[in-house]
Amino acid sequence: MAEQGRRYVALDFGAESGRTIVGRITDDVLEIEPVHRYPNTPVRMGGTLYWDFARQYGDILAGMRKAAADGPVHSVSVDTWGVDYGYIDARGRLIGNPVHYRDTRHETMPEEAFKVVPREDIYMATGIQFMSINTLFQLLSEVRAEDPILEQAETLLMMPDLFNHFLCGVDVCEYTEATTGQTVDPWTKDWARPLLDKLGIPTNFLPEIVQPGTELGPLLNEVADATGCTGARVVAGASHDTPSAVAAIPLAGPSTAYISSGTWSLVGLEVTEPVVTKAALAANLTNEGGYGGTITLLKNCMGLWLVQQSRKALWPGDDAPSYEEICDLAETGEQWTAFVDPDDQRFLWPGDMPTRIREYCEETGQPVPFETATLFRVIFESLALKYNWVVEQASAATGQAIDRIHIVGGGSQNELLCQMTANASKREVVAGPVEATAIGNIAIQAIASGELKDLAEARQLIAHSFPMKTYEPKGYFWREAQERFAKLMEKDS
Numbered sequence: 001m002a003e004q005g006r007r008y009v010a011l012d013f014g015a016e017s018g019r020t021i022v023g024r025i026t027d028d029v030l031e032i033e034p035v036h037r038y039p040n041t042p043v044r045m046g047g048t049l050y051w052d053f054a055r056q057y058g059d060i061l062a063g064m065r066k067a068a069a070d071g072p073v074h075s076v077s078v079d080t081w082g083v084d085y086g087y088i089d090a091r092g093r094l095i096g097n098p099v100h101y102r103d104t105r106h107e108t109m110p111e112e113a114f115k116v117v118p119r120e121d122i123y124m125a126t127g128i129q130f131m132s133i134n135t136l137f138q139l140l141s142e143v144r145a146e147d148p149i150l151e152q153a154e155t156l157l158m159m160p161d162l163f164n165h166f167l168c169g170v171d172v173c174e175y176t177e178a179t180t181g182q183t184v185d186p187w188t189k190d191w192a193r194p195l196l197d198k199l200g201i202p203t204n205f206l207p208e209i210v211q212p213g214t215e216l217g218p219l220l221n222e223v224a225d226a227t228g229c230t231g232a233r234v235v236a237g238a239s240h241d242t243p244s245a246v247a248a249i250p251l252a253g254p255s256t257a258y259i260s261s262g263t264w265s266l267v268g269l270e271v272t273e274p275v276v277t278k279a280a281l282a283a284n285l286t287n288e289g290g291y292g293g294t295i296t297l298l299k300n301c302m303g304l305w306l307v308q309q310s311r312k313a314l315w316p317g318d319d320a321p322s323y324e325e326i327c328d329l330a331e332t333g334e335q336w337t338a339f340v341d342p343d344d345q346r347f348l349w350p351g352d353m354p355t356r357i358r359e360y361c362e363e364t365g366q367p368v369p370f371e372t373a374t375l376f377r378v379i380f381e382s383l384a385l386k387y388n389w390v391v392e393q394a395s396a397a398t399g400q401a402i403d404r405i406h407i408v409g410g411g412s413q414n415e416l417l418c419q420m421t422a423n424a425s426k427r428e429v430v431a432g433p434v435e436a437t438a439i440g441n442i443a444i445q446a447i448a449s450g451e452l453k454d455l456a457e458a459r460q461l462i463a464h465s466f467p468m469k470t471y472e473p474k475g476y477f478w479r480e481a482q483e484r485f486a487k488l489m490e491k492d493s
Contacts, residue, residue, distance in 0.1 A: 004024055004025075004026045005024045005025035005026065005446070005451055006024060006025075006074035006075075006446070006449060006451055007022055007023075007024045007067070007070075007071055007072060007073050007074055008022070008023045008024065008073075008074055008075055008076075008077070008442045008445040008446060008449075009021070009022055009023075009063070009064060009067045009073050009075070009076040009077070009229075009232075010022075010023065010076075010077060010079070010437075010438040010439075010441035010442050010445075011060050011063060011064075011076060011077065011078040011079070011163070012079055012080075012241070012244075012435075012437050012438045012441060013040055013056070013078070013079070013080035013081070013159075013241075014040060014080075014081075014241070014262060014263065014410075014437075015040065015081065015262065015263035015264070015305075016039070016040060016263060016308065017037055017038060017039055017040050018037070018038050018039075018040045018056065018059055018063075019034055019036065019037050019038075019063075019435075019438065020034070020035050020036035020037075020059075020060075020062075020063025020064065020066065020067060021033065021034050021035070021435060021438040021441075021442070022035055022067050022070070022073075023438070023439070023442030023443075023445075023446075025446065025451060025452075025461070028461070029461075029464070029465045030439065030442070030443070030461050030462060030465040030466075031465070032435060032438065032439060032442065034435075035063060035066040035067050035070075036059070036062055036063035036066050036067075038059045038062075038063075040052075040056065042100040042102065043097075045097075048099060048103055048105070049099065049100040049102055049103035050097040050098065050099055050100055050103075051084065051086075051097060051098040051099075051100055051159070052097075053086065053094065053097055053098055053162075054097075056163075057163065057166060060078070060163060060167075061223070061226055061227055064076060064223075064227035064228075064229050064232075065226075065227045065228055067229070068227055068228035068229045068230075069228065072230075072231065072232075073229040073231075073232040074231075074232065074233070074445075074449060075215070075232055075233040075234065075235045075445050075448070075449065076167070076219075076229065076232055076233075076234055076235070077234070077235040077236070077237040077239070077441050077442075077444070077445050078160040078163045078164060078167075078237075078239060079160060079237060079238065079239050079240065079241045079244045079437055079438075079441050080159050080160055080239070080240075080241055081101075081159075081180075081240070081241055081264070082135075082158075082177060082179075082180025082181065082240045082242075082288075083101050083131075083133050083134055083135045083138065083180050083181050084098055084099070084100065084101050084135075084138075084158070084159045085098060085135060085138075085156055085157060085158050085159060085162070085181075086098035086156075086157060086159065086162045087149055087152070087153035087154075087155070087156055087157075087205070088153070088154055088155040088157060088162075088165060088171065089152055089153065089154050090154040092165070092169075094162075094166075095149055095152050095153060096149060098159065098162065099138065101133040101138070102133075102348065102349060102350060104349065105138070105141045105145075106132050106133065106137040106138045106140070106141040107132050107345075108132075109132060109137035109138075109140045109141050109144075110130060110132055110137055112140060112144065113136070113137065113140055113199060116198060116199055116200075117195065117198050117199060120278075120281060121195075122136075122182070122195065123276070123280075123281045124276055124281075125185065125192050125194070125195045126182045126183065126184065126185070126186065126192055126195065127186040127274050127275070127276040127280070127286070127287035128179065128180070128181075128182040128184075128286045128287065128288070129284050129285060129286035129299060129300060130182075130284055131300060132345070132348075133348070134180070134181050134182040134183075135158075135180070135181025135182060135183050136181055136182040136183050136195075136196075136199075136201075137182075138181075139183075139196075139201045140199055140201060143199070143200050143201055143202075150202055153205045154205060155171050155205050155207055156173075156205045156206055156207070157171060157173065157207065158173050158174070158177040158178060158180075158181070158239075159177075160174060160177055160236070160239035160240075161173050161174060161177065161207075161236070161239070164216060164234055164236060166220075166223075167219055167220065167223055167234050168216050168217050168218065168219055168220055168223075168234040169217075169220050170216040170217055170234070171207050172207050172208050172209070172210045172214075172216070172236065173206070173207050173208070173209050173210070174209070174210055174211075174212060174214070174236040174237075174238075174239040174240075175189060175209050175210065175211050175212055175289045176212050176238045176239060176240040176242075176243040176288065176289040176290065176291070177239045177240040178191075178209050178289070179240075179287070179288045179289040180240055180288055183195075183196060184209070184289070186274035186276060186287050186295070187274065189209065189211075189289070190209055191203060191206050191209065210236055212236065212237055212238040212239070212243065212289070212290075212291045212292075212444060213235065213236075213237060213238075213291065213292075213444050213447060213448045214235070214236045214448075215233055215234070215235050215236075215448055216233070216234045216235065216236055217233065217234060218231070218232070218233055218234070219232050219233075219234060235444070235445050235448050237291075237440075237441050237444040237445060237448075238290070238291045238440065238441070238444055240288065240289075241260075241437045242260050242266045242288065242296060242298070243288065243289065243290045243291050243294075243296050243440070244291075244436075244437045244438075244440035244441045244444070245260040245266075245408050245409055245436040245437045245440055246258060246260065246270060246290060246291075246294075246296055246440065247290075247291045247292075247440035247443055247444060247455060247458065247459075248408060248433060248436040248437070248439040248440035248443060248459075248462050249406050249408055249436065249459070250406075250459045250460070250462055250463035251270060251406065251459070254269070254270075254271075254400050255400065255401060255402055255403045255404060256402070256403075256404045256405070256406055257269055257391045257394065257395075257402045257404070257405045257406070258270070258405070258406045258407070258408065259387055259405060259406070259407045259408070259409075259411070259421070260408055260409050260436065260437070261303060261304070261407050261408070261409045261410065261411025261412060261414070261417070262303060262304060262409045262410045262411055263303055263304055263305045263308060264300055264301065264302065264303040264305065265300075265301040265302070265303035265304070265383065265386075265387065265411065266296075266298050266299075266300060266301070267298055267299050267301055267386075267387050267390040267391060267394075268285070268286075268296055268297045268298025268299060268390070268394055269297050269298070269394050269398060269400065269402070270290060270294050270295070270296060270297070271294065271295045271297045271398065272293070272294060272295065273295065274287045274295055275287060275295070275297050275397055275398060277397065279396065279397045280297075280397045283299070283390075283393035283394070283396070283397055284299065285297055285298065285299055285393065285394060285397055286298055286299060286300065291440075291444060291455060292454070292455045297394060297397075297398070298390075298394075299390045299393070299394075300343075301342055301343055301383070301386055301387070301390065302342035302343050302347055302348070303342070303383070303411070304383075304410070304411055304414075305347070306340075306342055306347060306353055306357070306379045306383075307323070307326065307376065307379055307380075309350060309351070309353035310353040310354050310357070310375065310376065310379065311323075311326060312353075313351075313352045313353055313354055313355075314354060314372060323414070326376055327376075327380075327414060327415070327416040327417075329372065329373045329376055330373060330376035330377045330379075330380050330416060331377075331416060332373045333369075333371065333373035333374035333375070333376060333377030333378075334369075334371070334373075334374045334377065335377065335381075336381065336480070336481050336484075337366075337367050337369055337374050337377070337378060338361040338364075338366035338367050338368070338369055338378050339366070339378065339381060339382045339385060339481070339484060339485050339488055340357055340360050340361065340378060340379070340382045340488075341360075341382070341386070341488060341489060342379075342382055342383055342386050343386070344360060346359075346360065354375055357369070357375060357378065357379070358370070358375075361378070364488060364491065380416055380417050380420055381420060381424075381481065382485070383417060383420075383421075384417060384420035384421045384423070384424040384425075385424050385478075385481060385482065385485040386485075387405070387421050387424070387425065388421070388424045388425040388482065389485065389486070389489060391405065391425060391427075402427065403427060403428070404427060404428045404429075404430065405421060405422075405425060405427050405428070405429045405430070406429075406430045406431075407421065407429060407430070407431045407432075408431075408432065408433060408434075408436035409434065409436050409437065410434060412431040412432050412433070412434055412436075413431075413434055415471075418431045418469075418471050419471050419474065421471075422471040422472060422473045422474070423473050423474055423475055423478055424478050424481070424482065425473070426473045426478075427473065428470060428471070428472055428473070429470070429471040430468055430469070430470050430471075431468060431469045431470075431471065432466060432467055432468035432469060433462065433466035433467075433468070439462060439466070443455075443458035443459075443461070443462065444458075446458065
């Protein structure tokens with residue numbers, strides 16, 4: 001009979017969908033089983049874009065019930081994207097619905113912040129990439145609007161921590177998630193209170209920051225009763241999905257870069273100390289907290305969002321082609337017609353992405369991709385070139401030569417993008433595992449429980465538990481494309 005370990009539940013929220021995945025170690029192999037999937041769609045009400053929090057919490061409970069139906073659950077852990085948060089009042093109740101980062105309320109806040117604190121000073125205090133969506137700028141928008149929620153709030157909780165509040169009643173902010181918002185000091189690993197004070201952002205509602213892998217305690221009785229997960233514990237894992245995914249990468253040393261590829265593409269290196277320098281600032285690199293004392297030095301790139309939104313705009317009904325069919329279509333498009341910077345601000349918001357891409361090409365003096373196949377080829381080529389651009393910047397900022405790129409997440413299944421990334425970077429690309437975020441989430445729970453010793457052992461286990469595919473660079477004719485893309489990036493900066 002196979003030796004089966006404890007059952008761990010990953011509650012993983014992606015930008016398009018959420019999933020409940022059960023994991024356990026059986027005969028020295030990590031096995032995972034998705035038991036619940038559901039859409040994760042924000043809701044627009046009264047001109048504001050919100051998280052659909054109550055429904056999402058309901059899906060968490062539904063997933064836990066399905067997990068418990070097949071056997072005892074040892075622990076659960078929530079992960080999702082960064083920067084978003086909600087408020088709890090003095091009685092422990094949710095105040096309003098958390099605002100979604102793709103809302104436009106904070107669009108102009110970076111410029112407002114720079115009027116008070118110079119850009120370089122903000123970076124040196126936090127080490128985080130400048131994006132208007134950052135928690136820092138969302139909070140500043142509430143301050144500038146004199147939002148009454150700031151007076152009502154007893155506690156601010158990042159989104160995974162907000163779910164944990166209702167699962168186990170413990171109010172803390174987990175370190176990796178907290179760092180995403182540009183509100184944490186990268187050396188003290190505590191809130192950057194002097195910076196927040198200068199910007200007039202209240203700090204009285206900021207809770208204790210805990211390290212990833214911290215066991216918070218048992219489920220509330222009402223949650224245990226509703227789900228059947230009696231005896232289960234809540235673990236604050238690496239609750240930002242990127243360090244969870246990075247924890248699942250069997251990195252082959254410091255010469256390997258990673259891409260956590262999905263709606264967003266997180267491109268970077270794993271380092272042991274913050275890299276908060278003028279070179280890192282110039283490259284707009286971010287120093288997010290990682291698991292086990294590491295730093296995920298990376299850049300947030302727009303990723304497959306451009307494909308998702310273009311697909312939605314071109315095929316608004318139920319007859320949209322699959323993403324695999326879109327890749328096949330893109331392969332028939334004209335090569336190197338035009339390129340876009342995926343991180344141009346205009347691409348951040350939901351809407352008519354094909355029109356925005358065409359307008360960008362026209363404004364930058366490039367041929368306009370009117371053909372659908374060519375439009376998608378422009379997107380994929382631009383993503384591959386942007387990945388290479390960021391890898392080169394990270395290499396320059398750290399002085400570390402990079403000879404391999406490891407892609408995980410849903411985008412690791414995209415063979416066209418993986419091959420283009422190998423071609424554009426002239427580096428070997430290793431793809432997989434697909435469910436890296438959930439796998440990393442589960443691995444950290446297993447470490448917290450004592451079933452695994454440390455991250456090194458977890459990565460060794462992951463390496464022989466899941467299939468991976470290697471792409472070698474083909475066609476050494478991307479130099480012209482790289483040069484054109486570099487000029488475009490210089491123009492944008």
